[in-house]
Amino acid sequence: MGSHRSPAEVRAGLKHPIIDADGHWVEYNPVFAERMRKVAGDKAADGFLATQRRVPETLNLSIAERKQRGIAMEGYWTRQSTNTRDRATAMMPRMLYDRLDEIGIDFGVIYPTAGLSIPRIPDDETRRAVIRGFNIVTAEYFAKLSDRLTPAAVIPMYSPEEAIAELEFATQQLGAKVGMFGASFPRRVPASEGADPALARFAVTYERLGIDSDHDYDAVWQKCRELGIAPTFHAGGRGFGLRNSPSNFTYNHVGHFAAAGHAVAKGLFLGGVTRRFPDLNFAFLEGGVGWGCQLFADLIEHWERRGAKGIAYMDPKKLDRGLLKSLVDKYGYDDIAAELARRDGWPSREEDEPTGGVAVLDDFAACTITRKEDWVDLYAKPYYFGCEADDRMNVTAFGRANPFGARINAIFSSDIGHFDVPDMLKPVPQAYELVEDELITADDFRDFTFANAARLWGTQNPRFFEGTKVAKEAAALLNVAPARAAAD
Secondary structure: OOOOOOHHHHHHOOOOOOEEEEEEOOOOHHHHHHHHHHHHOHHHHHHHHHHHOHHHHHHOOOHHHHHHHOOOOOOOOOOOOOOHHHHHHHHOHHHHHHHHHHHOOOEEEEEOOHHHHHHHOOOHHHHHHHHHHHHHHHHHHHOOOOOOEEEEEEEOOOOHHHHHHHHHHHHHOOOOOEEEEOOOOEEEOHHHOOOOHHHHOOOEEEOOOOOOOOOOOHHHHHHHHHHOOOEEEOOOOOOOOOOOOOOOHHHHHOOHHHHHHHHHHHHHHHOOHHHHOOOOOEEEOOOOOHHHHHHHHHHHHHHHHHOHHHHHHOOHHHOOHHHHHHHHHHOOOHHHHHHHHHOOOOOOOHHHOOOOOOOOOOOOHHHOOOOOOHHHHHHHOOEEEEEOOOOHHHHHHHOOOOHHHOOOEEEEOOOOOOOOOOOOOOHHHHHHHHHHOOOOOHHHHHHHHHHHHHHHHHOOOOOOOOOOOOHHHHHHHHOOOHHHOOOO
């Protein structure tokens, strides 16, 4: 039905602040690149500009050309025009800062727009130069706004070494408190070596970080623990796989953030990362929480069947050959009986039941799950899911349908600055509609718009909110000594 309240009216009726866990600014690329050139050199600036040419170059192709090359349709007209004030707000962090009360947000974590793609730059030297320059310039833009806005530093993940190097630089030299980690980027299949580059780009797998990687990322998670960084992922899945329409951007866009988050969340979990690093939080942004609730239930159901006990139940050696023979004889299937006799009573031979060369016949071995309740500690507590305000599936995070009645950590993510928010005054009232419609409670809304985000970053770094507008409330929630979290 839509809320008729303004953001300020919603905010005035609350006894808690609102934290935006995923807002965006829209870098003005010509100026941003020249700032990069001054602080990081030509390779950084030119490499950055090259990443920004991909979309217009794609849109300059015909549908037939995109279809022939296997190139996905990109979004056209993705920047505000009619709402010129919001366009200006997205471009200029100081204007966003000045409008926060009007928008209804007390504190915002701001992610890039042009910078979303740079963790996927394939050339190592270019990628590192671009990301280094990008983080320096971004920090400069937000340097004097830290009491209400903090930007995410881009962390490349092609190897643990480059991730750790950028983590240390961004936190220790730039003061970054949030990291946007690369994920779901392509890895060339070794068998495609020497293939035509135009075709070889399809011969890839995608990095899942937790399982099946050529790299051990535990050193990265350990560094995050040391630096007080909660890894957040804003990876996309648009343009490849099942989202590769040459003509329809919406077809490619719908669900792509959720699909990318799904892949990383599964990889980290099944790889035992949340077991080995139980004090580390992870966030998956802009895909909503509906998929997170479904993945929670799906993994539990698979554990019941593909965990150690479940898979043992399916062991072919446990078949009662005598009983099977008697039942086949009883129902008169002579041809089946004759074939079973040739196989010594086995429906299939041992060589017909391979196990794929895995060392342990338990897909959940790395999780060392002994009881269903372990899932709360390994999934429901450390995982956080960025939810746009108008997503009605946000209610699933607080519903009793989740296994064990677990509350899944949904975090309010305005997505201001992007085309799917045509008016920056809408997200806070839209989020509050779930309370007005009695689909969630006021306490649920407090978790959604404040407490969950405060825990995501504040439990990882107790000083995260020090000196910010929400310091007092965050300190009370996190039980941080007031002297360390006093507001200015």
